[in-house]
Amino acid sequence: MSALLPLRLDGVSFAAGGRPILDNISAEIGAGPNTVILGANGAGKSVLMRLMHGLLVPSAGRIDWSDPDRGRARQLQAMVFQRPVMLRRSARANVTFALQAAGIACAERERRADEALREVGLSHLAGRPARVLSGGEQQRLALARAWALHPEVLFLDEPTASLDPSATREIETIIKAFDASGTKIVMATHNLGQAQRLGDEVLFLHQGRLVERAPVETFFKQPASPEAVAFIKGELPWA
Numbered sequence: 754m755s756a757l758l759p760l761r762l763d764g765v766s767f768a769a770g771g772r773p774i775l776d777n778i779s780a781e782i783g784a785g786p787n788t789v790i791l792g793a794n795g796a797g798k799s800v801l802m803r804l805m806h807g808l809l810v811p812s813a814g815r816i817d818w819s820d821p822d823r824g825r826a827r828q829l830q831a832m833v834f835q836r837p838v839m840l841r842r843s844a845r846a847n848v849t850f851a852l853q854a855a856g857i858a859c860a861e862r863e864r865r866a867d868e869a870l871r872e873v874g875l876s877h878l879a880g881r882p883a884r885v886l887s888g889g890e891q892q893r894l895a896l897a898r899a900w901a902l903h904p905e906v907l908f909l910d911e912p913t914a915s916l917d918p919s920a921t922r923e924i925e926t927i928i929k930a931f932d933a934s935g936t937k938i939v940m941a942t943h944n945l946g947q948a949q950r951l952g953d954e955v956l957f958l959h960q961g962r963l964v965e966r967a968p969v970e971t972f973f974k975q976p977a978s979p980e981a982v983a984f985i986k987g988e989l990p991w992a
Contacts, residue, residue, distance in 0.1 A: 756820050757829050757905045758784040758937060760805060765814035767800055774800050776961045777814070786953030787938040789969070791945075793984060796958040798941035802910045805939065806832045828855060832908040835915060837895035839883040844875055844894050847883045851898040869901035873927050889920025896927050907931055909940040913947065925951060945985065949973060957981050 760782040767775040775797045782788055782805070790798045803809045804816060807827060818826040840847050848866040857865065870876045873893040878886065883894055892912060899907055909928065913921040928951055932938055942948055948955060948969065955972040957965040959980040967977065976982045 757818050757826055758782065759819055760906075761815075761817045762805070763815045763817075765801075765804060765811045765816060767797075767804060767809065768812045774961050775804070778963045779814075780956060780963060780966065782937075782939060784937055787932060787940065787951055788954050788956060789948045789952030790939070790941040790956045790958060791943065791948050791952075791972075791984075792958035793943055795960075796943075797961040798943075798958055799910050801958065802832070802908050802939070802941050806830065806908050808832075828902075829904060830906040830908065831899035831902050831904040832910065833892070833895045833899055833912055835911040837891055839886075839891055839894070842883060843880050844883050844886065844897075845870065845879040847894055848898050848901050852901055855902055865901040865903075866897075869897040872900050872930065873897045874923070887920075889916050889923060892916065892920070892924055893927065896924070896931075900927075900931070904936055906937045906939065909938065911941055911943070913944070914942075921947075945973075957984070959984070 762778055762780045765775060765778045766773065778801065790801060792798050800809065804811055820826050840850060842850065845866055848869055849862045852862040852865055867876070870879050873896050875890065875893055875897060878890065883891065886894060912928070913924050916924065925947070928938060938951070940951065952969045954966065954968055956963060957972065957978070965972065965976065965978045965981050972981065973985060976985055
């Protein structure tokens, strides 16, 4: 049973520089099925992810984890961005640094880092400077940092948007391994194929509003909103 979930969003809005980005979003994110936040660029997906992860504070509304201890809630979740930030250290040291920041004991850090690098297929590059790795390798390293933390919830913000098809397949395989290990996946994407391959349910955003929520199969076969119909057909203008 998850200590963190469900995650509840109640009337969440967010504005930046006087410009509204998200408008009155209410939803409950439960354990189990992979949740895909789908929408065109500019729909507010990344901002919603950052709000849920705690990197941003809502302009209005509330976001509450089931566990009231906010410090514990932060420790039990992780987030991987479209362009991960790499420290000027080896691949292995990037993972151990994340574990150190999470308060993991030194001896345990080494074991977890080795395990995580094996899981993402980077053991042979453990000593290489992280910043000289390819884009796909850096994204796998970012996932290794998350894997080492054993998160209950993993937020993924467009994790393959800048990668070629081969690297995308590798990342999707790792995401499936997180899912198989029991980690709850919450992923933002505008890639329809990826949503169908990895998602169980869709939260569809349009211009900062939560327009539709449905199981993946239902969303793609019988979208209930004109905005979703247009998006699936590729007719929705990108902001």
